[in-house]
Amino acid sequence: MEKTVSAAEKREGRFRTWSAAEGVQFESLEAKAAYHAAIGRFRDIVLMENKPDRVPVFVMGTFLQPYLYGVTPYEAMYDTDKMLAAQLSFLKDYKPDYSGSPALIGYGKVFDILGYKQYRLPGHGISKTSVYQYVESEYMLADEYPALIHDPSDFWIRTLMPRVYGALDPLRTLSPFTDMWEAVLVTTKTVPFGDPPVQGALNALLDAGSEATAWDRKIAAAALKTKGMGFPGLFGGASKAPFDLLADTLRGTRAAMVDMYRQPDNVLKAVETFTPLAISQGVRGSDGSGCPVVFMPLHKGADGFMSDAQFKKFYWPSLKALILGLAEEGCVPFCFCEGSYNTRLEYLKELPKGSCIWVFDRTDMVKAKEAIGDKICVGGNVPSGLMLTGTAEQVKEYCRKLIDTAGKGGGYMMCNGVSMDEGKAETIHAMVDFTKEYGIYK
Amino acid sequence: MAGELVALLSDLKEQEAMDFVEKALEKGVDAMGLLDEAKEAMRIVGERFASCEYFIPDLIFSGEILKGIVQKLEPHLKKGAEAKKLGKVIVGTVAGDIHDIGKDLVVFMLDVNGFEVLDLGIDVPVQKFVDAVKETGSPVVGMSGFLTLAFENMKAAIDAIKAAGLRDKVKIMIGGGQIDEEVRAFTGADAYGKDAVEAVKLAKGWIGG
Numbered sequence: 001m002e003k004t005v006s007a008a009e010k011r012e013g014r015f016r017t018w019s020a021a022e023g024v025q026f027e028s029l030e031a032k033a034a035y036h037a038a039i040g041r042f043r044d045i046v047l048m049e050n051k052p053d054r055v056p057v058f059v060m061g062t063f064l065q066p067y068l069y070g071v072t073p074y075e076a077m078y079d080t081d082k083m084l085a086a087q088l089s090f091l092k093d094y095k096p097d098y099s100g101s102p103a104l105i106g107y108g109k110v111f112d113i114l115g116y117k118q119y120r121l122p123g124h125g126i127s128k129t130s131v132y133q134y135v136e137s138e139y140m141l142a143d144e145y146p147a148l149i150h151d152p153s154d155f156w157i158r159t160l161m162p163r164v165y166g167a168l169d170p171l172r173t174l175s176p177f178t179d180m181w182e183a184v185l186v187t188t189k190t191v192p193f194g195d196p197p198v199q200g201a202l203n204a205l206l207d208a209g210s211e212a213t214a215w216d217r218k219i220a221a222a223a224l225k226t227k228g229m230g231f232p233g234l235f236g237g238a239s240k241a242p243f244d245l246l247a248d249t250l251r252g253t254r255a256a257m258v259d260m261y262r263q264p265d266n267v268l269k270a271v272e273t274f275t276p277l278a279i280s281q282g283v284r285g286s287d288g289s290g291c292p293v294v295f296m297p298l299h300k301g302a303d304g305f306m307s308d309a310q311f312k313k314f315y316w317p318s319l320k321a322l323i324l325g326l327a328e329e330g331c332v333p334f335c336f337c338e339g340s341y342n343t344r345l346e347y348l349k350e351l352p353k354g355s356c357i358w359v360f361d362r363t364d365m366v367k368a369k370e371a372i373g374d375k376i377c378v379g380g381n382v383p384s385g386l387m388l389t390g391t392a393e394q395v396k397e398y399c400r401k402l403i404d405t406a407g408k409g410g411g412y413m414m415c416n417g418v419s420m421d422e423g424k425a426e427t428i429h430a431m432v433d434f435t436k437e438y439g440i441y442k
Numbered sequence: 443m444a445g446e447l448v449a450l451l452s453d454l455k456e457q458e459a460m461d462f463v464e465k466a467l468e469k470g471v472d473a474m475g476l477l478d479e480a481k482e483a484m485r486i487v488g489e490r491f492a493s494c495e496y497f498i499p500d501l502i503f504s505g506e507i508l509k510g511i512v513q514k515l516e517p518h519l520k521k522g523a524e525a526k527k528l529g530k531v532i533v534g535t536v537a538g539d540i541h542d543i544g545k546d547l548v549v550f551m552l553d554v555n556g557f558e559v560l561d562l563g564i565d566v567p568v569q570k571f572v573d574a575v576k577e578t579g580s581p582v583v584g585m586s587g588f589l590t591l592a593f594e595n596m597k598a599a600i601d602a603i604k605a606a607g608l609r610d611k612v613k614i615m616i617g618g619g620q621i622d623e624e625v626r627a628f629t630g631a632d633a634y635g636k637d638a639v640e641a642v643k644l645a646k647g648w649i650g651g
Binding site: 120126127129130131133135136253254257258260261262304305306307310338339383384385386388389390418420421422 | 454456496497498499500502503506537538539540541542543565589590591593594619620621622624625627628637
């Protein structure tokens with residue numbers, strides 16, 4: 001009989017792989033010790049079995065690191081060397097416990113080749129100093145739920161991708177790949193691939209793939225280097241709450257909100273369809289990277305963005321299933337919760353001890369600690385407004401309160417509440433240094 | 443029956459509200475009266491939003507229903523029967539930022555509450571705010587921004603209004619996901635609002651109505 005591996009054993013295995021840091025050349029014994037201490041700290045705050053040695057600190061940024069070193073968003077997206085140099089300098093100069101993922105910035109050339117339309121990119125429709133921004137639109141139409149639910153991959157290939165990537169428009173002329181069965185049909189079903197526009201689209205994918213691969217080699221080399229400097233990368237994989245996948249990626253905010261009234265059953269079927277796919281994506285990311293943490297930016301379930309009844313019906317069941325599904329595979333979902341979640345804390349109580357980490361933005365941290373702090377790690381909450389307009393002293397004072405309340409007894413990670421695109425050196429230093437000094441558990 | 447449309451729209455009963463309007467028009471009910479009922483319903487929607495009974499999806503959906511109702515009423519409305527507006531408010535998402543959901547909600551709520559709104563759109567250059575204040579003499583400006591990058595650009599727009607000698611002629615409110623008192627003080631705005639209903643309240647406080 002096959003031996004079943006428990007979720008806890010799987011998680012131990014993933015933490016072991018993360019710690020093992022295969023292929024990493026540590027710069028020094030100190031760097032090696034810092035690397036392992038940072039992972040140990042993270043393990044402690046998430047599992048909540050032991051109090052860590054101190055509060056871990058992480059700086060969440062997208063275009064922040066380039067910004068601090070004079071690299072514009074446009075340059076960060078096109079000059080990978082420059083962008084990565086800024087990432088390395090940032091870690092060296094500010095010394096947070098973990099490295100984020102510079103890969104989240106993406107590579108401008110790939111977007112250009114594919115003719116990506118879902119975001120406005122720096123230098124394309126917005127200035128080179130602006131960060132990329134999502135363009136609200138209905139990328140999936142109101143009457144397309146049945147097609148999506150019936151076969152999400154086919155919907156992606158033949159409907160969504162042609163709409164979102166200009167260069168892939170000809171893919172809409174293909175027939176479903178499932179048409180291609182056995183000798184009698186192989187030849188006929190291959191005919192569309194001889195069509196010059198389709199070949200053009202496939203060539204665009206090949207070109208984009210080559211560019212992405214060259215970029216990925218640099219990203220991977222930088223990741224090895226940052227690990228060698230003593231900074232574990234915090235994000236092993238990424239996933240998305242099923243409702244957000246529908247509302248962010250496909251229908252757009254307004255249409256998804258209206259769908260909850262006009263076609264609630266289709267919304268529910270869509271999020272149910274996405275749930276196993278979202279679990280699989282997170283697990284595969286973690287498998288590939290050797291880090292158990294799965295980054296999940298949460299959007300449309302925040303306070304105010306839907307009613308309690310809507311959250312309970314449309315958002316929470318699939319998000320909970322995703323968190324549990326990832327935890328079952330030994331992953332650690334990193335729920336990055338922008339906005340506030342004050343009215344959702346009761347739901348979070350349903351999550352098992354040590355199953356995930358929540359990093360909050362504007363949630364009341366005292367309430368959060370009280371509600372779930374006995375079993376779930378609550379992190380974050382340093383406001384972007386304070387980080388950008390405040391002084392070092394004000395930031396220290398804010399962090400002191402966080403450590404005294406949310407950090408009490410462990411189960412807390414110092415972090416800013418949103419992924420920043422700009423920053424002030426003095427307030428970031430204050431957040432990191434003060435946490436390392438004041439956040440020591442005795 | 444008077445008030446029925448008020449109840450149907452404010453309770454977000456789309457199909458029933460549309461059927462009611464259709465039947466009422468067939469029976470020869472005055473379109474202007476129906477429009478007034480729709481406005482009253484929107485006032486109730488705003489109240490329910492302010493008291494946390496309704497949330498953003500309810501606002502958006504009520505707007506969708508209203509759009510459908512107005513489409514049905516429009517051919518029956520007499521031209522020039524436009525109600526007197528409370529005053530003009532300039533609204534825009536600041537330079538570098540293309541987020542429009544919050545901004546559109548503010549425009550929508552100001553509009554249904556009787557304000558004349560000049561919507562400058564998204565990614566609005568500093569000078570465009572200055573020109574709009576100059577050209578319209580509007581006493582209130584609303585600046586929206588979702589990105590942290592917006593803090594600087596809100597400040598830049600407010601500084602430019604000041605440099606043009608117009609700062610004492612306008613009240614400026616700002617709003618967006620990351621806006622708080624610290625950001626308000628940094629930008630030099632007069633106030634910030636956490637949602638569209640607060641924007642209406644601020645505008646009413648400054649303009650009256």
